[in-house]
Amino acid sequence: MHPQVDESGLACHEMTVAAGHDERKPSQTGCLMKTRAAPAVVTRKSAPGHYGAIAVDTNAALLTAGHAASIRDRPLVIPPLLSIDSLTRAYPGVVANDAVSLEIRDGEVHALLGENGAGKSTLVKMIYGLVKPDSGTMRLRGAPYAPADPHAARKAGVAMVFQHFSLFDAMSVAENVALGMAAPPRLRDLSARIRAVSRTYGLPLDPDRIVGDLSAGERQRVEIIRCLLQDPKLLIMDEPTSVLTPQEVEILFHTLRQLTTEGVAILYISHKLEEIRSLCDRATILRRGRNVATCVPRETSARQMGEMMVGASFAAPEHVARAPGAVALEVSGLSMRAPSAFGTALKEISLSVRRGEILGIGGVAGSGQDELLAALAGESRSAATAIRLNGVAIGRLGPNARRRLGLLTAPEQRLGHAAAPEMSLTENALMTGAQREGLLTHGFIRWGAARDFARAIITRFDVRTPGPDVAARALSGGNLQKFVIGREVLQRPEVLVVNQPTWGVDAAAAAAIRQALLDLAAGGAAILCISQDLDELMEISDRFGALNAGRLSDIRPAQGLDVEEIGLMMGGAHNPEAVAHA
């Protein structure tokens, strides 16, 4: 799988497409290529065991004799911005990247798609110099490229915006930017440059503001501007929209498109397929560490891409009409101080969930989701009557007393909150199951029963693990999430509160989890689903509300809500101006 160079001096690049999905029109891709002055491409299929039997590159169809000749006559072929050739990187017990090859051209938005654990982050970490490949080569503009560390990568023109920001809350925007620079200019000059860049790219940002006061979207802009100041040729973005409102996403996309017109290439990691379809020129799909397909997202349906990612078709959740029953959970006027300096205070939150109903709560990250879950779980206590379960005031009860009454919860953070990383699945099953599953007698643990409960979760929720004695941290994100959700669902809750139930989970596992929630509601449980994934909320909720800075919007029926309205609810209906200007 090394790049083949034929007599004409053309780099042969591999492109495999799932058989049956190749319905693209050659002309369009061809145009794309010509305008970008990328090298012509012929197709080779050398590695056995790849997806499908044939490799089809529509570009190959263009390579008629005439075309080939005309290209050959050109004195210089500009090499692609970055070409990656059979990069392999193994970790103990898993080959994260197995001979992955791809090519990024100037000015394109290239999507990197794949399930959790497919090897996306390993690949970008290698590009960004955080991880060294075991074998394989990278070429930047045709020259060998092997960054020893991120510093070297940045110097070569590769920048990256991480999913989790590395910013200091207590410092200003400009100070944060200066911290990342090898030789920062004077703060005043830097502020001016930040202002200039933010104006040029339509990213409103005041360099003098303290980062702790910024929204997630604004924090992301700090990271992006930090990258843009280095004048990158390739910008890697890891799930950039997970923390943004729809309006903020539009702003971001506008900026990214502007960057591409200036020739900057963007490697865009996401699992939001619709987003990729609207933004990206090409997509490389990884599965279990191998690249299984390359496609043009605009011409491929989200469902097809999803199936390529998973390698199988999966069922979308069935939404059965349910008749809501009596009110099971009622929150009235719940206010709570922020747990820490940078936490969010809850302000006058009122909601009610009926049996058989799913209430979806949206909102950008940091709007009070964690705090709301903590208040409902009993980790933080409120006035007794602020929270009622089947009419009983439970605001002062602890987590276990609430569990006994039938209120179960699953927090967002899997490792360290919903599950103890170093403990076995059996011990983790005991964590919340002790009360309702009767795993204790006089305080002594019935390990046999606990193990059986863990096994039941593993079987019923298809958790891929050698067994219940495995440490929680050894599971992949999706599998652990299935375990965490399954642990609560199997305890037959009367009310289930989940926060980000499918965060960072692959499409198949997400579908399974959503189906489990729908089934639970159909069985008469009341479900409160807090999520930052709007598609998810629209898919499963009966009613929808949004958190903004610790306040809950009005709750409205989910049916018929459009993106615009949702965006306004998320931006805080009390202050729609702010959103419009953002």
Add this chain to the structure above:
Amino acid sequence: MLKLETRPQPSRLWTYVTPLLAVVITMLAGAALFAALGKDPVAAIATIFWQPLFGEFAHYYRPQLLIKGAPLVLIAIGLSLGFRAGIWNIGAEGQYIMGALSGAGVALALYPMESVLIFPAMVLAGALGGWIWAMIPAVLKLRFGTNEILVSLMLVYVAEQLLAAMALGPMKNPEGRGFPGSRNLRDYDSAHNAELISGTGMHWGVVAATIAVILAYVLLTRHSLGYQIRLTGQAPRAARFAGVRTARMVLICLGSAGALAGLAGMFEVSGPAGQVSIDFNVGYGFTAIIVAFLGRLHPVGILLAGLLMALTYIGGEIAQSNLGLPAAAIQVFQGMLLFFLLAVDVLTNYRIRVATREVA
């Protein structure tokens, strides 16, 4: 170039191998240290590890193993509960002194009355004394958020001053011809923590240590309280989610550590030491920290580690008298044990990969 790689799971094998490896490395480094001091390294190591068990005077030293091991194990068991929960009681030495003062105080107050109830009362008083001393950092931590490491450690020095004051003042033997130190409890039948089987070193402290090991084992492996302690240490946020009350954990962990250290002090003052004196404490409370970690915070491991550490105490004394090694060298030797244990501990969670320089 060496690289550390995270293991997917902590290695079971290395969990057990690292303490042994640490002992071996300590022996090697200790040998180098003794050689640098101009002593025959092999003889020094043999004196420390071999003489007490199989030497000429082993019949005298072997009982010492239990006498020195019992307080170490007793204290370390208590400490291990806190360490497991992420509560760092460094002041066991002070709790040990306070237990001894309380237990001895009861006996000295009742002298010369004889009753079978006196010794049990001393046991209770000893545990209570240590418990109260440990409650000070616990309550301060819960009320004011103070750091239990600092408070418990500083209370050691307070306890030492109190010990000196007692030995020179209220508890001083009125028939001691002005010498500092209390009456010798060995001469007071009702208060004497005598050998249960003569010539074995087996006293009530050994019994208590054994019971503590068994109870701690059951607590940590079978009981929900032990589970909560482990959960608190490993994932504090998950513990709160699971309904564990952190304040309760602080009180239980510091309290039990204090009570066990107090017991250890009381058994010591009424038996092997015999009296309250200025130099009553010899650092068991600090050495027990090493014992707790050397034993992987596991009750059975602590039992073994306690015996090993007792061996270095006894062997160290022999080496001092026979080879003229300075006492400080022995303390360095013991300290190295913890140092190397922590150093090789990294192998439990990481594996070493010899990375060849990657070709670009």
